[in-house]
Amino acid sequence: MRRAWLDRHHRPGGHRSIGLTVVAVLVSAVVLVPIVFLVVQAVQVGWAELRHLLFRHLTAVLVWNTVSLVVVVTAICAVIGTLAAWFVERTDVPGRRWFAVLVVIPLGIPDFVVSFGWRAIFPSIGGFWAAVLIMSLAVYPLVFLPVAASLRSADSAQEEVARSLGLGRIRTFWTVTVGQARVAILGGAILVGLVVLAEFGAFEILGYQTLTTEIYNEFQVGFNEPAACALSLILVFLGALLLASEDVVRGRGRTARLGAGAAQAAKRISLGRARPAALAGLALLVVLALGVPVGAIIYLIVHGGHSTLPPASLWIATGNTFAYAAAAGVVATIAALPIALLSVRFARPGVLALERVNMLVLAVPGLVVALSLTYLTEHFLQGRFYLTDPLLVLCYSIMFFPLAIVAVRAAIARAPAGLEEVGRSLGVHRHAVTWRVTVPLVAPGLAAAFALVFLETATELTATLVLHPTNVETLATQFWAYQANLSYSQAAPYALVMVLIAAVPGYVLGRWFDRQPERRAAQANVAPGSVQPALVAA
Amino acid sequence: MRSLAINGVTKSFGQQSVLQGVDLVVPDGSFTAILGASGSGKTTLLRIVAGFERPDRGEVWLGDELVDDAGSRYMPCERRRIGYVPQEGALFPHLSVGRNVGFGLSRHDARRTRVDELLEMVGLGGYRRRYPHQLSGGQQQRVALARALAIEPEVVLLDEPFSSLDAALRASVRSDVLAVLRQAGTTSVLVTHDQDEALSMADQVAVLRDGVVAQLDTPAGLYGHPGDAGVAQFLGEANLIEGEIRDGIATTILGRLPVGSWSGPSGPARVMVRPEQIELGEVGEGIDGIVDSYEYYGHDAIVCVRLERMGVPEPGIPELVVRITGGQPLVPGLRVGLSVRGPVVAWPAGPGGAENSPE
Numbered sequence: 004m005r006r007a008w009l010d011r012h013h014r015p016g017g018h019r020s021i022g023l024t025v026v027a028v029l030v031s032a033v034v035l036v037p038i039v040f041l042v043v044q045a046v047q048v049g050w051a052e053l054r055h056l057l058f059r060h061l062t063a064v065l066v067w068n069t070v071s072l073v074v075v076v077t078a079i080c081a082v083i084g085t086l087a088a089w090f091v092e093r094t095d096v097p098g099r100r101w102f103a104v105l106v107v108i109p110l111g112i113p114d115f116v117v118s119f120g121w122r123a124i125f126p127s128i129g130g131f132w133a134a135v136l137i138m139s140l141a142v143y144p145l146v147f148l149p150v151a152a153s154l155r156s157a158d159s160a161q162e163e164v165a166r167s168l169g170l171g172r173i174r175t176f177w178t179v180t181v182g183q184a185r186v187a188i189l190g191g192a193i194l195v196g197l198v199v200l201a202e203f204g205a206f207e208i209l210g211y212q213t214l215t216t217e218i219y220n221e222f223q224v225g226f227n228e229p230a231a232c233a234l235s236l237i238l239v240f241l242g243a244l245l246l247a248s249e250d251v252v253r254g255r256g257r258t259a260r261l262g263a264g265a266a267q268a269a270k271r272i273s274l275g276r277a278r279p280a281a282l283a284g285l286a287l288l289v290v291l292a293l294g295v296p297v298g299a300i301i302y303l304i305v306h307g308g309h310s311t312l313p314p315a316s317l318w319i320a321t322g323n324t325f326a327y328a329a330a331a332g333v334v335a336t337i338a339a340l341p342i343a344l345l346s347v348r349f350a351r352p353g354v355l356a357l358e359r360v361n362m363l364v365l366a367v368p369g370l371v372v373a374l375s376l377t378y379l380t381e382h383f384l385q386g387r388f389y390l391t392d393p394l395l396v397l398c399y400s401i402m403f404f405p406l407a408i409v410a411v412r413a414a415i416a417r418a419p420a421g422l423e424e425v426g427r428s429l430g431v432h433r434h435a436v437t438w439r440v441t442v443p444l445v446a447p448g449l450a451a452a453f454a455l456v457f458l459e460t461a462t463e464l465t466a467t468l469v470l471h472p473t474n475v476e477t478l479a480t481q482f483w484a485y486q487a488n489l490s491y492s493q494a495a496p497y498a499l500v501m502v503l504i505a506a507v508p509g510y511v512l513g514r515w516f517d518r519q520p521e522r523r524a525a526q527a528n529v530a531p532g533s534v535q536p537a538l539v540a541a
Numbered sequence: 542m543r544s545l546a547i548n549g550v551t552k553s554f555g556q557q558s559v560l561q562g563v564d565l566v567v568p569d570g571s572f573t574a575i576l577g578a579s580g581s582g583k584t585t586l587l588r589i590v591a592g593f594e595r596p597d598r599g600e601v602w603l604g605d606e607l608v609d610d611a612g613s614r615y616m617p618c619e620r621r622r623i624g625y626v627p628q629e630g631a632l633f634p635h636l637s638v639g640r641n642v643g644f645g646l647s648r649h650d651a652r653r654t655r656v657d658e659l660l661e662m663v664g665l666g667g668y669r670r671r672y673p674h675q676l677s678g679g680q681q682q683r684v685a686l687a688r689a690l691a692i693e694p695e696v697v698l699l700d701e702p703f704s705s706l707d708a709a710l711r712a713s714v715r716s717d718v719l720a721v722l723r724q725a726g727t728t729s730v731l732v733t734h735d736q737d738e739a740l741s742m743a744d745q746v747a748v749l750r751d752g753v754v755a756q757l758d759t760p761a762g763l764y765g766h767p768g769d770a771g772v773a774q775f776l777g778e779a780n781l782i783e784g785e786i787r788d789g790i791a792t793t794i795l796g797r798l799p800v801g802s803w804s805g806p807s808g809p810a811r812v813m814v815r816p817e818q819i820e821l822g823e824v825g826e827g828i829d830g831i832v833d834s835y836e837y838y839g840h841d842a843i844v845c846v847r848l849e850r851m852g853v854p855e856p857g858i859p860e861l862v863v864r865i866t867g868g869q870p871l872v873p874g875l876r877v878g879l880s881v882r883g884p885v886v887a888w889p890a891g892p893g894g895a896e897n898s899p900e
Contacts, residue, residue: 421631424593427618428625429645430692436619439644443635 020349027341027357033397034338034361034404037375038239041367044378045236048229056233061217066237069213072134073199073241079139080195084146085188087288089180092154094272096281103151106285109292110144111506113462113479115204116498117141120296122208123303123491134211140292141205142198146191153187154180189249196245200238201368203465208486214238215370215465222374223469232378235371242366297502300495307492316481317496324477324504327392327467328460331399332453335407338400339452343411348420362405369402373466395470402466403456410455414448462505478504542728543604543695544569545590550599550611551752552585559585561752562599567696567745569604572722572729574739577749578775583732586749587698590730591625592618603695624689624697624727629705630681632673638684639669645692659687662721678706679714686718690725697722699731703738715742736776740764748772766801766886773813773886778843780819780861784812784887791887794848794858795819795828801884809890816843816864820880821871827880833860835871844871846879 045053056062090096091103109117118137121128161183165175181188203215214234222231274281342361345354364372376398380389388394400407418441426436464479471480478497485494545567552560559582567573577583588594590601592609601609603623608616632641643656660666663683673681682702689697702718703711719742722729733739739746740760748755748763756768767773770781784793787807791798795814820827821844830846844863861879871877 417634419631421627422633424591424618425625425627425631425688426633426644428591428593428621428623429688430619430622431645432619433617440633444633 020345023341023345023349024354027345027354030338030341031357031361034364034401036379037367037372037401038363040375040379041232041235041239041371044228044232044375047382048232052229053233053236056230057237062234062237065212065214065217065234068131068211069200069215069238070241072131072138072211072213073196073245075135076138076142076199077192077195079135080143080146081188081192083139083143083288084191085150085181085184087143087285088147088150088154088184090281090285092151093180094274094281096274096278096285098282098285102285102289105289105293106147107144108506109141109296110148111458111462112141112293112296112502113204113464113498113505114138114141114198114202115208115464115483116300116502117292117296118205118208119482119486119491119494119498120299123299123495124295129210131211133209134206137205137209138199138202142195143292145194145198146188149187149191150184153184157183193245193249197242197365200242200245201370201465203370204483214241215368218370218374219465219468228378231374235374239367239371242368243363246363246366300498300502303492303495304499307495314493314496316476317500320476320478320481320497321500323475324461324479324501327396327399327477328457330392330396331403331460332455332457334396335400335403335456336411336449336452339404339407339411340415343408343415347412347415358408361408364401365405367402369398369463369466370469372402373398373469377469390470390472392472392475395467395472398466398470399456399460399463402463403459406455406459407452410452411449414445414452417448418444458505462501542570542726543606544602545696545728545730546600546602547586547590548600548602550586550589550596550601552582552589552594552596559752560589560596563749563752563754565747565754565757567728567730570726570728571744572719572731572742574731574733574743574746575749576733576736576739576746576775579734581749582752583734583749584700587700587730587732590696591623591698592616592621622692622695624692624694626682626685626689626697626699626702628701630673630678630685630702632681632684632688634673636672637669638665638671638673638676641673641684642669642687642691644688655691659691660684662690662724663687664717677710679710682706682714683717686721690721690727694727696728696730697725699729701733702731704733704735711738740776748775750775767813769888770811770813778816778862778864780814780816780859782812782814782858783890784810786810786887791885795861795879795881798881799884800887803887805889810887811890812885812887814861814881814885816862818882818885819846819861819863820882821846821863821865822878822880824876824878826878828878830861830877830879832871832873832875832877834873837870841866842868842870846877848879 087102087106091099091106096102114137117140121133121137157180162175162179165179166172170178201215202213203219206213206216207219214237218231218234218238221227221234342358346358376394377389380386380394422440422444423433423436426440427433431439462479464483467477467479468483471477476484478501482494482497482501485491485497545565547563547565550560550563551558563582563586565573565575575583575586585594589596589609592615595609595615596611598611600607600611603621606616607614608621632638633644636644638660639656642659646655656669657666660668663686665680665683665687668676668680668684673684676684682705685702686697699718703715706714715738731739731742740763743760745757746760746763747757750771756763756772758766763772764776767776767779770779773779773781782793782795784791784798785808786792786800786803786805789800789803791800791810791812793812798812798814800812828848830848833845833847835845836843842865844865845860846863847860848858863879
């Protein structure tokens with residue numbers, strides 16, 4: 004009997020991480036496939052041809068179109084997002100609770116749907132400034148969300164100290180308030196830049212040519228792979244530049260509070276006579292970003308002149324979209340587990356480097372991931388898997404892998420190893436502790452990770468157009484086919500379903516991420532903030 | 542209840558050697574404190590006893606049962622019946638207080654009544670339905686204790702359980718916990734870096750330094766007869782002065798002082814005088830000194846005094862720290878007379894032997 008508990012092979016701690024590391028490295032290798040094959044392809048094309056393709060007038064025009072758009076949209080989003088966040092979080096603007104909701108929803112509306120809505124109402128809209136307007140309206144929440152979270156958690160005592168040191172109201176705003184939110188603003192701005200770089204549908208609808216639209220056309224229409232590869236290299240280079248700039252601009256200063264003691268809840272500033280103007284500004288933002296696209300879609304459906312019954316293909320497409328999104332959500336969440344577990348439980352320099360390597364995917368637009376996977380299947384797998392479900396799901400999983408890692412890591416951080424130890428010391432077996440402690444703590448976060456990938460996948464257009472199996476249509480591909488034929492009223496129902504899928508649950512999810520940490524911060528040591536700052540901080 | 546014995550336990554993490562042969566016996570039903578500076582390996586030792594870590598060498602015995610021999614014998618932590626109260630409590634955040642306490646109880650164990658009993662014992666009757674985030678730090682700590690006691694453990698391990706509490710709360714939670722543990726009669730081991738906590742709670746205190754137990758004694762024995770100057774300084778304030786020992790009397794700058802126990806040869810020695818052993822009187826009574834600073838704490842006061850001879854500060858003598866009971870403030874510059882009360886502790890003056898502080 005005495006020997007019953009003897010366990011020769013069990014050693015607590017340490018050694019368990021080896022198997023995990025092997026799996027994590029394998030997953031990372033798969034995730035890096037697009038980057039690797041982009042390079043392989045470039046080598047096969049050869050330097051002479053690449054140089055010919057890179058140093059031509061068209062490339063210069065495309066780079067100029069893309070970079071100028073990224074710069075202007077990023078700047079505008081930083082201003083709109085920060086101001087809106089400040090009004091909603093720190094002033095007594097009327098209806099701020101409603102605005103806190105309404106201002107975020109446009110993030111869930113696919114950019115190409117926003118573009119479509121504006122185009123439907125103003126058919127002549129196009130060119131650089133139209134692209135600026137539409138992208139700014141579609142993605143400013145990427146700045147708003149992290150800045151609002153940071154303003155909410157910032158210590159207003161710092162502002163009071165600044166005032167007591169003789170700084171005026173406006174200087175205090177600039178030096179302390181904006182200073183506190185600096186990391187959040189920059190993080191959001193970099194995400195905006197990455198989204199604009201990768202955007203295809205919105206610009207195609209507006210007839211504005213960027214690197215991404217040209218890559219798509221070279222590849223899908225012109226079948227010119229070398230040209231698509233050369234332009235992809237530039238695009239990935241620009242993305243990597245943005246990603247790297249995050250480290251540089253963040254600087255060394257800490258923006259959090261130093262020292263113990265409870266942070267003082269932020270006080271709201273009374274706007275006085277400026278209240279109507281602030282209200283009008285926020286209302287205008289909501290009308291332009293939410294009212295116009297949603298209104299246009301509903302108008303098209305109601306006055307489209309077609310049967311009000313939704314076509315059967317709408318249900319089929321919705322089913323396909325759900326199936327792909329669910330598959331990608333499951334695959335990405337499970338694949339993220341080993342890396343997230345390592346980085347939370349066994350944080351070592353090597354592990355953190357592995358995690359960072361996976362974040363490189365953020366710099367690779369979905370179109371490039373799709374092209375690279377196409378190249379891989381054509382040249383190394385004799386065309387097997389090309390235009391199949393597994394390859395499309397793999398493509399989605401790779402594209403949204405960084406998102407999954409961030410969410411899964413936050414989930415695992417909620418169940419520190421210490422809790423499992425305590426559970427076992429109470430005489431409960433390891434597996435029972437996993438079931439009673441770890442699973443309940445981690446499950447909501449894993450569900451959130453799944454939902455994030457699901458929502459992103461459901462509204463993905465570009466990679467879907469490149470890789471979807473020939474006879475399988477999704478909401479995005481059907482929408483695209485109709486709008487390309489200028490059958491706007493037929494495209495509208497598909498857009499509406501995408502908006503409903505993405506915007507409503509997306510908003511709920513955002514609030515969930517935002518609130519979770521506050522409730523359990525003491526136990527789980529999760530930094531407060533929404534998904535976006537966490538994503539950039541990674 | 543069972544005793545706990547640790548024999549020659551060593552542990553390193555990579556290149557870093559944390560424990561270098563720890564021997565410790567914790568008698569059945571006693572309360573032992575392991576006192577050490579941060580990084581001295583005390584938490585690692587506790588985790589080895591609990592079964593969360595395994596030693597590189599050495600043995601851990603629970604009563605007459607060998608639970609870990611650093612080789613093939615290893616009893617998993619869930620079978621040791623060791624109650625563990627970690628830093629910050631580590632309550633399960635998704636479970637109510639009642640479910641936290643009942644976590645280790647099987648369903649047959651009349652969970653409900655047992656849980657209520659335990660919560661009553663730690664003074665939290667009626668908190669069964671609350672959640673951990675609704676409790677204060679002290680309450681969380683007491684729930685963690687109730688949870689550990691629920692399984693009727695042989696030994697309770699407390700890992701700096703009071704360090705996250707603020708000073709006012711700490712004293713009351715400390716005495717509550719002590720009362721509960723005494724009532725339960727379990728063998729208890731407390732790990733702490735706070736000497737007041739160790740001295741006030743424990744039956745015996747083990748000073749952990751450089752990965753070994755530097756001294757094991759009762760609180761009074763440890764404070765009154767520290768094994769070396771380092772231990773002396775770690776356990777409260779100590780004035781260390783040079784002296785010459787002959788026939789049990791140390792001749793020092795503070796006069797001829799009787800040495801409590803001296804087994805070494807006659808010759809130069811290092812002499813320790815506790816601040817409360819020094820009395821201040823009028824000038825001319827004893828050794829002359831001049832007040833340098835005065836810090837008032839209510840229950841007592843700390844006075845720093847410089848020795849002087851013929852109105853000139855004595856060279857090479859550090860300031861003496863004196864503890865007096867409150868009373869009149871002493872202004873800096875005031876001349877006083879110093880005398881030493883009771884026997885002092887001395888160690889042979891050896892090379893390097895003195896500055897061996899645990900910090």
